[in-house]
Amino acid sequence: MKALMTAWLGAVLLCFATLAQADLTIEITRGSDEATPIAVVPFAAEGEAPPEDVAQIVSDDLERSGFFAPLARDAMFERPSRSDGVRYGEWRALDVRYLVVGEVSRADDGYRIRYELLDVSGGRRLLGETVTAGGNELRGGAHFISDQVFEEITGIRGAFSTRIAYITAQGVSDDQQFGLYVADADGHNSQQVLESRLPILSPAWSPDGQKLAYVSFETERPAIYVQDLATGQRVRVSSFDGLNSAPAWSPDGRRLAMSLSRDGQPEIYVMTIADRSVERITNSSSIDTEPDWAPDGRSLLFTSDRSGGPQIYRHDLASGEQERLTFTGNYNARGRFAPDGEAIFLIHRSSSGYQVARQDLESGRLVTLSETRWDESPSVAPNGTMVIFATRQGDSGVLSAVSADGRASYRLPSAQGDVREPAWSPFLN
Amino acid sequence: MANANQASEAANSFINLVRRAVEQAWVIPPGAGNGLTAIVQVRLGPSGELFAATITQGSGDNAFDRSAIQAVEAAAPFNELRQLPANAQRSFREFNLRFTPGDIR
Structure with missing residues (x-):
């Protein structure tokens, strides 16, 4: 390449005399x-210091x-608070590409945050x-x-x-307490949605972000409930004999895929929420569970052990055809579609343990993302850039997240007790 | 002939220098898929200061195009332009850079 360029350059030089504007590329x-x-400069504050450090929240998010x-x-x-007079040359010398500056001031019953994003080079x-934010919405303004x-x-x-939803478990045997929580994506502002002395499992956000479906054992038998987050109103939608588990919303919010054992071993069914009618999707002599809808609504992922160990399959809803997707290793479970439908995230067992992995659907290539070894329940951010999952730290369950390319990871601040089964919300604004 | 060789060598080293400096300064945005290409037209002042860096062929991805412009802006000025033979300097005050991610540093 270099030799080629030198030779070609010689030719270019010969043309200098005739070409005023050499078309050199x-x-x-x-x-x-x-x-x-990037540099997120601490925001100036007018009057008393605001209760949250907005620039720090922005910096941490990024x-x-x-x-x-x-x-x-x-x-x-x-530490400029506005673009005028910023010494770009000096920021450039620090190799900073972008600068965020701003100021927080009190407004009637909240705050006004003025900010600017500057291209340093x-x-x-x-x-x-x-941006205006209510009295206790400074964090929201920062996000x-x-x-x-x-x-x-x-x-x-x-x-x-x-936001994220997750389950907590505290105490042992007879004295156990389970909680369903919803918190900001960074783990702050957690709110309890449900409390029970019996297990709560598998929270799933409705596509409009207003409801959660989950499994609760509160009647001593597993049943699927749908709860409205704003009103707290809840409805039991599925309590067939046997197992009622793993609810997953259709993209239009009108149906729930779930795993039921009412006809024998667990199989995948789709329920139309309005009339509670159910349609059986899988029919095998094995365990079929953990459904997830494709973003286009046309197919379902599910985990089945029909080949001996758990592997992920795709069911085409129009044709009824089923296709095995995972072939790397002998354990792949809990598949979740990327928002663009081009990849799936799953739990893959390798010699290093149970880890979050991504499989490209076109190439079939599987790449391990996490570096922890007892990972469970991956859930993908609505923009597809991060995956949140549950893992172990010492004796307790914690939430962790890894970027979809595996380059970055972080742990969420730990709530009390064991934390499990995170579910990332859709976009809420 | 010796002159032509010297001129060619100086020009070659200028091209290499521009390429290295721009590659060094180029932060490819995450999420920029493979297969993107952008061409930036660069115009320099008499001492190698950056007059203008403009996209002449966009990649279709704004973040990618801006990263290319930023790389040129961060790599400038190209003071070494003045080390070129006087007659070559003019010709190198305008050139194109084609950004195609091949290897990632």
């Missing part, structure tokens, strides 16, 4: 895929995504707006800013304003 093929350097490397605050030689302002900054720079919609 230099090929740039190498770059860094490291996280983009860092957790794995796409950004925020500059440490003690490396900031100036070009000395340009890319974004500038004012909104993270979403805007993330989308402007990466072109991918931010998922920082989304």
Whole structure:
């Protein structure tokens, strides 16, 4: 390549005399895929200091995504709160590509956050707006800013304003307590949705983000419930004989796929929520469970041990055809579609343990993402960039997340007791 | 002939320098899929200062296009332009950079 270029360059030079504007093209093929350097300058505060450090929340959001490397605050030689007068040359010398500056001030019954996103190398302002947040919604305002900054720079919609649902378990045997919680995607602002002395399992968000379906043993038998988060109103939708488990919403929110054992061993069924009618999907002599709907609503994933060990299959709803998808190793379970439908995330057992993995559907290639070894229940962020899952830390269950390319991972602040079965919400705004 | 060789060598080293400096400064945005290509037209001042870096052929991905512009802006100025023979300097004040991620550093 180099020799070729030299030879070709010689030819170009010969043409200099005749070509005033040489059409020289230099090929740039190498770059860094490291996280983009950004500085989120502490926001100025008018009057008393606000109860939350907005710039820190934005910085933490961006860092957790794995796409950004925020500059440490003690490396900031100036702390501007607006774009005028920013010394771009000096930020550039620190190799910072983007700068976020802003100011928080009190508004009538809340706060006004003014922020700007600046392109350091070009000395340009890319974004500038004012966000209003209620008295206790400063964190929400910060996550909104993270979403805007993330989308402007990466072109991918931010998922920082989304929520997660999860189950907690405390105590032992007779004295156990289970809780269903909903929290911000960063683990803050957790709220209890349901409490029970008997197990709660498998929370699943409705596509509009307003309801959760889950399994509760509160009547001493497993049943599937749907609960409205705003009103707390709940309905028991499935309590057939035997197992009622693993609810999964259709993309239009009108049906639930689930695993029922009313006709023998667990099989996949689809229930139309309005009239509670159920249609049997699988018919095998093995255990079929953990359904998930394709984003286009046309097929279902499920786990089956029909080949001996658990593997993931896809059922085409129009043709009724079933196809095995996973062939790497002898344990692949709990498949979840990527939002674009082009890959699935799952739990794969390798010599290192049970780990979160991604399989590209076209190539069939499976890549392990997590570095932990007792991973369960992966759930994908609605923008497809992160996967949250449950794993073990010492004696207790904790929540962890890994980026869809495996480059970045983080652990969520631990709630009390064992934490299990996280479910990432759809976009809520 | 010796002059032509020297000129060719100087020009070659300038091209290599531009390529290295821009590659060094290029942070490929995550999520930019394979197969993207963008061409940036670069215009330099007499001392190698950046007059303009504009996309002449976009990749269709804004984040990718901006990363290319940013790489040029971060790599500039190209002061070494002045080390080129006087008659070559003019010709190198305008060139194209084709950004195609091959290897990731």
